[in-house]
Amino acid sequence: MSSDQTIIYTLTDEAPLLATHAFLPVVTTFAKAAGITVESSDISVAARILGAFPERLKPEQRVPDALSELGKLTLTPQANIIKLPNISASVSQLETAIEELQAKGYDIPNYPAAPKTDEEKEIKARYGKCIGSAVNPVLREGNSDRRAPRAVKEYARKNPHSMGEWSAASRTHVSHMTEGDFYHGEKSMTLEAARDVKMELITKSGETVVLKQKVSLLQGEIIDSMFMSREALLDFYEKQIEDAKKTGVMFSLHVKATMMKVSHPIVFGHCVRMFYKEAFEKHGALLDSLGVNVNNGMADLYNKIADLPVSQRDEIIRDIHACQENRPALAMVDSAKGITNFHSPNDVIVDASMPAMIRAGGKMYGADGRLKEVKAVIPESTFARIYQEILNFCKWHGAFDPKTMGTVPNVGLMAQQAEEYGSHDKTFEIPEDGVANITDLATGEVLLSQNVEQGDIWRMCQVKDAPIRDWVKLAVTRARNSGMPAVFWLDPYRPHENELIKKVRTYLKEHDTSGLDIQIMSQVRAMRYTLERLIRGLDTISVTGNILRDYLTDLFPILELGTSAKMLSVVPLMAGGGMYETGAGGSAPKHVQQLVEENHLRWDSLGEFLALAVSFEDLGIKTGNAKAKILAATLDDATGMLLDNRKSPSPKTGELDNRGSQFYLSMYWAQELARQTDDAELAAHFAPLARSLADNEAKIVAELLAVQGKPVDVGGYYKLDEAKVSAAMRPSATFNNAIATLA
Numbered sequence: 073m074s075s076d077q078t079i080i081y082t083l084t085d086e087a088p089l090l091a092t093h094a095f096l097p098v099v100t101t102f103a104k105a106a107g108i109t110v111e112s113s114d115i116s117v118a119a120r121i122l123g124a125f126p127e128r129l130k131p132e133q134r135v136p137d138a139l140s141e142l143g144k145l146t147l148t149p150q151a152n153i154i155k156l157p158n159i160s161a162s163v164s165q166l167e168t169a170i171e172e173l174q175a176k177g178y179d180i181p182n183y184p185a186a187p188k189t190d191e192e193k194e195i196k197a198r199y200g201k202c203i204g205s206a207v208n209p210v211l212r213e214g215n216s217d218r219r220a221p222r223a224v225k226e227y228a229r230k231n232p233h234s235m236g237e238w239s240a241a242s243r244t245h246v247s248h249m250t251e252g253d254f255y256h257g258e259k260s261m262t263l264e265a266a267r268d269v270k271m272e273l274i275t276k277s278g279e280t281v282v283l284k285q286k287v288s289l290l291q292g293e294i295i296d297s298m299f300m301s302r303e304a305l306l307d308f309y310e311k312q313i314e315d316a317k318k319t320g321v322m323f324s325l326h327v328k329a330t331m332m333k334v335s336h337p338i339v340f341g342h343c344v345r346m347f348y349k350e351a352f353e354k355h356g357a358l359l360d361s362l363g364v365n366v367n368n369g370m371a372d373l374y375n376k377i378a379d380l381p382v383s384q385r386d387e388i389i390r391d392i393h394a395c396q397e398n399r400p401a402l403a404m405v406d407s408a409k410g411i412t413n414f415h416s417p418n419d420v421i422v423d424a425s426m427p428a429m430i431r432a433g434g435k436m437y438g439a440d441g442r443l444k445e446v447k448a449v450i451p452e453s454t455f456a457r458i459y460q461e462i463l464n465f466c467k468w469h470g471a472f473d474p475k476t477m478g479t480v481p482n483v484g485l486m487a488q489q490a491e492e493y494g495s496h497d498k499t500f501e502i503p504e505d506g507v508a509n510i511t512d513l514a515t516g517e518v519l520l521s522q523n524v525e526q527g528d529i530w531r532m533c534q535v536k537d538a539p540i541r542d543w544v545k546l547a548v549t550r551a552r553n554s555g556m557p558a559v560f561w562l563d564p565y566r567p568h569e570n571e572l573i574k575k576v577r578t579y580l581k582e583h584d585t586s587g588l589d590i591q592i593m594s595q596v597r598a599m600r601y602t603l604e605r606l607i608r609g610l611d612t613i614s615v616t617g618n619i620l621r622d623y624l625t626d627l628f629p630i631l632e633l634g635t636s637a638k639m640l641s642v643v644p645l646m647a648g649g650g651m652y653e654t655g656a657g658g659s660a661p662k663h664v665q666q667l668v669e670e671n672h673l674r675w676d677s678l679g680e681f682l683a684l685a686v687s688f689e690d691l692g693i694k695t696g697n698a699k700a701k702i703l704a705a706t707l708d709d710a711t712g713m714l715l716d717n718r719k720s721p722s723p724k725t726g727e728l729d730n731r732g733s734q735f736y737l738s739m740y741w742a743q744e745l746a747r748q749t750d751d752a753e754l755a756a757h758f759a760p761l762a763r764s765l766a767d768n769e770a771k772i773v774a775e776l777l778a779v780q781g782k783p784v785d786v787g788g789y790y791k792l793d794e795a796k797v798s799a800a801m802r803p804s805a806t807f808n809n810a811i812a813t814l815a
């Protein structure tokens with residue numbers, strides 16, 4: 073039961089989940105001293121899968137639907153949730169997770185990729201809720217405030233990460249569509265009154281196909297109708313592939329198939345099929361009969377042809393290789409293993425992949441393991457332009473300098489599934505040529521209409537009025553509190569953003585903006601303006617819609633701090649509670665691999681430390697718990713010491729890792745608590761722990777380092793064995809005993 077003295081700590085996947093196994097016992101122990109209970113909530117992909125099939129599991133195997141429960145909690149004022157990054161699963165990740173769970177004795181069904189019976193359709197629908205970005209949209213009942221805390225920024229200035237060189241002659245560039253994409257035909261409107269609408273297709277033959285029965289819209293809500301023409305997309309790909317071949321640059325494709333889980337796998341699949349066109353033409357019938365769907369990447373093809381007779385399989389592989397001969401070189405995800413950009417739609421996630429490329433001097437890895445110039449294909453032009461702008465800037469100015477550059481925090485419109493990131497249940501691949509209408513259910517009035525062709529991707533996006541109003545307020549608050557100028561990245565030529573601009577202007581009037589510098593600029597101008605300030609060491613808040621929130625909160629942190637893991641990421645929930653996300657990055661799958669093979673976890677939990685401090689502070693302020701405020705202030709000081717003393721995890725096996733870093737944080741935190749004079753009881757409570765950790769520092773670090781360098785078993789990938797993972801993540805008996813004395 074959640075009370076106002078409860079903090080919910082999510083259990084997620086991969087590296088963050090491993091780190092939580094080490095950190096949670098510490099957090100629980102420290103929080104208890106302030107009368108705060110820390111409860112965990114398992115929202116991992118494995119738990120979400122098991123939660124979808126309770127009737128097939130034995131009673132002792134069943135798990136609660138933790139995600140729905142948390143979703144409900146976000147609508148209450150006492151919500152205080154620490155949310156770690158979780159896997160937004162691709163179909164192939166889902167299938168691997170299912171296999172692992174089945175092998176562990178859970179009687180869950182296989183994933184029916186092409187369902188035929190009603191039962192299979194039902195199973196696919198249930199699994200549909202587990203794939204893609206299934207967690208964040210449920211919990212994000214507030215807008216987003218992401219920034220680099222001062223201590224973190226200072227640390228990056230003093231300890232700059234490496235940056236690749238930029239050349240003015242670099243041929244790296246962004247290619248996006250110039251017609252026929254979501255941007256070009258977009259239509260948008262603001263509703264004067266609440267309405268229920270449906271999404272329907274009137275086919276050329278006059279038939280009506282209802283694609284979405286009902287969407288209830290509120291007064292003041294903005295809705296958009298937009299589509300991507302398949303023909304224009306294929307034409308675009310063909311030209312880009314040819315262009316890269318002719319000009320000798322490497323080809324790469326950047327999408328966000330996790331969050332855009334319906335549209336982007338389709339966009340991705342078309343590119344793969346175009347790239348390997350001759351092979352797909354020749355073997356199309358066979359590949360179809362095997363159920364190959366390269367919307368899930370070439371990995372799907374390789375898996376499905378694995379059981380073919382050798383000669384048949386070899387012929388397909390030969391033909392695929394033959395295509396490669398006539399195609400441009402492909403950017404690699406893992407050149408050592410021969411994994412290309414086309415392996416899985418989730419391997420190259422645009423928000424992280426483009427910044428990594430920019431940080432590397434505009435280069436990505438080729439098949440020979442060397443960095444090369446690249447054509448970055450980002451079909452949807454709406455936001456692709458910002459990347460070309462920053463590439464141009466780097467070619468002209470050279471690489472950014474982390475020692476001197478300013479910072480770009482973000483205030484993002486995110487609440488209640490805002491904009492494109494909430495559109496997957498209203499996104500359709502058009503089955504037949506016709507007219508796609510958003511129609512009022514009661515009156516039959518057609519609100520927005522588009523001419524579409526078979527294979528086009530049509531979607532409706534929504535953003536409600538209350539989140540927009542809250543977002544404007546958050547922007548003004550951040551501008552006031554930070555003293556930084558704030559720029560709304562909004563393009564009046566884009567119908568949706570033009571509607572937003574009207575609301576922004578209205579809601580800005582509700583606030584005292586005297587002395588504040590608040591401007592509205594189209595994305596490209598906003599990028600240029602921000603970058604010109606950035607290199608002069610000046611800070612600028614970006615105030616953006618949902619997609620740019622995601623893109624910019626990886627882009628700037630990766631350039632400024634080397635990773636988005638070090639960001640403070642707060643979601644002030646609209647109902648009054650708070651969610652504290654840790655960093656802005658993902659779950660770094662290769663970190664798990666290193667742990668399993670070498671028992672070294674390079675994951676940096678800094679994001680957790682920052683989030684936890686704000687969570688304690690918020691609880692303290694809202695409930696008058698003075699001890700919670702002291703926990704917050706001392707944790708921040710401890711985090712500062714951790715940075716100053718360089719006790720962050722090293723990527724190298726044999727050096728301090730996540731566990732060692734957490735030990736130091738615990739020691740500094742206990743010392744700060746023992747030293748503070750605001751609460752004598754807390755000081756006395758923590759003094760013995762502070763002493764024993766300091767006395768045993770060398771012994772504990774030695775125990776933590778001793779386990780490294782050999783494989784370790786955590787009992788699974790998606791579903792870990794609690795005893796094994798706990799043993800692996802807490803290998804220092806001395807440290808565990810010290811914590812236990814307070815528990």
Ligand SMILES: NC(=O)C1=CN([C@@H]2O[C@H](COP(=O)(O)OP(=O)(O)OC[C@H]3O[C@@H](n4cnc5c(N)ncnc54)[C@H](OP(=O)(O)O)[C@@H]3O)[C@@H](O)[C@H]2O)C=CC1
Nearest residue numbers: 157158159160330421424635637656657658659660675676
């Ligand atoms: N909020 C959320 O829940 C999010 C979830 N995701 C999910 O995460 C997965 C991976 O996504 P991807 O786009 O590759 O992004 P990641 O952020 O996981 O990875 C990019 C790189 O950033 C570095 N990195 C990120 N976090 C940390 C950290 N805490 N400590 C140290 N290094 C870190 C790692 O670099 P190096 O290897 O050099 O150490 C990593 O390889 C996907 O399943 C995706 O769906 C993605 C974004 C947000």
Ligand SMILES: O=C(O)CCC(=O)C(=O)O
Nearest residue numbers: 160205208330331622656
């Ligand atoms: O939910 C996801 O898939 C990723 C979220 C993300 O990248 C972000 O919010 O920065």
Ligand SMILES: [Mg+2]
Nearest residue numbers: 423622626656
């Ligand atoms: Mg992101």
